[in-house]
Each structure stands twice: as structure tokens, then as C-alpha cells.
Amino acid sequence: MSPRRSYDQFCSAARALDAVGDRWTLLIVRELLAGPRRYTDLHADLPGVSTDMLASRLKDMERDGLATRRRLPPPGAAHVYELTYRGRELLPVLRALGEWGQAELGERRPTDALRAHWFALPLLRALEEAGIGAGVVEVRLEEGDFHVHVGAADGPLYGYGPAPGEPDARLALDSATCTAVSRGELGLADAVRGGRVEVSGDGAVAKALREAEALRWAGA
Incomplete structure (x- = not known):
């Protein structure tokens, strides 16, 4: 392993940056918030990172107690x-950081990569702020599907692809709406009331979200 680099400052912010201030580290954390992931999957969902850089960052994160590596049982x-x-x-x-960076997001550039699950954390925050209770919400975008665990105390916060089993709600929306909700420009309830988010499912979460849709028609 490479020697740890340090700012050599007796300051908690400097100490934190010693551990997570290097390029790619926090984005690896973003990916691992979905639960255990293979090296190849991490590399696929971190476009632009070299194999050597990813391996180095993962070793640093193991050394600093941020991540662990283990072998899955057969098969x-x-x-x-x-x-x-x-x-x-x-x-x-x-x-x-995501909230602070909303002002920097702007329009998507031709060179910008995009993965559907990169919307998971800001959309999870919007769902929690909407007060719709705990449950699994499946999200369908044209870029792909993912699911989030609203109110999860531990375990993965989100996952890739459709939810395993029957989710408590399904949301279908376009990336423009998801971006607006992620930026805080559009409230989730307002997006549902405005018909920009289609809600389906029979769980309590879906019912709570459909209440907003019912209000839309009542006010029409």
C-alpha cells in the first residue's frame, strides 16, 4: 500500500480530508451505499476511473477503516x-455535498456520463421529506431502473434494477423531472399532483403518494 498522505494539521476537517479528500473516494462511497459490490461493477459505474486508481482507492479505504473486502460464499x-x-x-x-452541488449541476453536458442510480440519494431524501413512511420504492427512468429503501436504519440505502419482490410503490418519471426534484426545484408531491410522476402499487407508500395525486384532480 502507498504511504498515507496527510495535511499534517491538527484540525478535524483536515483529518477528514486525509481520509476522503482524494479523487474518487467519496464517489466510491456513493456506490457502496447500495451494499456490497464487486470490483468490476464498481469500475463499470465509475466511468473515467482507471483500474489502478480504483484499486488504490479501495486499498486506502480498507486501510482507513471505511470499507472491507470479503469473499461471497458459493456459488x-x-x-x-x-x-x-x-x-x-x-x-x-x-x-x-449533493445539496451544495445542486447549483453547479446546470444542464447536462455532452461529455457527462449518467447512471440512473445516481438519482437514488437525492430522490431518497425527497421521499423522506415527503413523509410517506418507510418502504421500498422502485423508480423507473428511461436510463434504467433502481429502487430505494425509505426509512432504512441500516443495510443498503438503494439497489440497482427493479426491487426484489413487490415494492411498496413504483414511480415512473423522466430524467428531467427527477433532476428537478433532485435539485429541489420541484417538490415530489407537486410532481405527483402535476402528473409528472406516475405512481403505482398497493403498499402504504403508494397510497400516501396517490393522496397527492387525488388532490391534483380535486383541485382541477
């Missing part, structure tokens, strides 16, 4: 990386 028999409790504590940091 998987693959190595996966996952966050430690200390690594998971970076969720508020990522959320704060």
Missing part, C-alpha cells in the same frame, strides 16, 4: 467491497 465465490459503519457515516457528508 458466487466473488470478492466484494462494502462499507464499514465508519464508512456509512459519510452519508450526511455526501448528502450535504
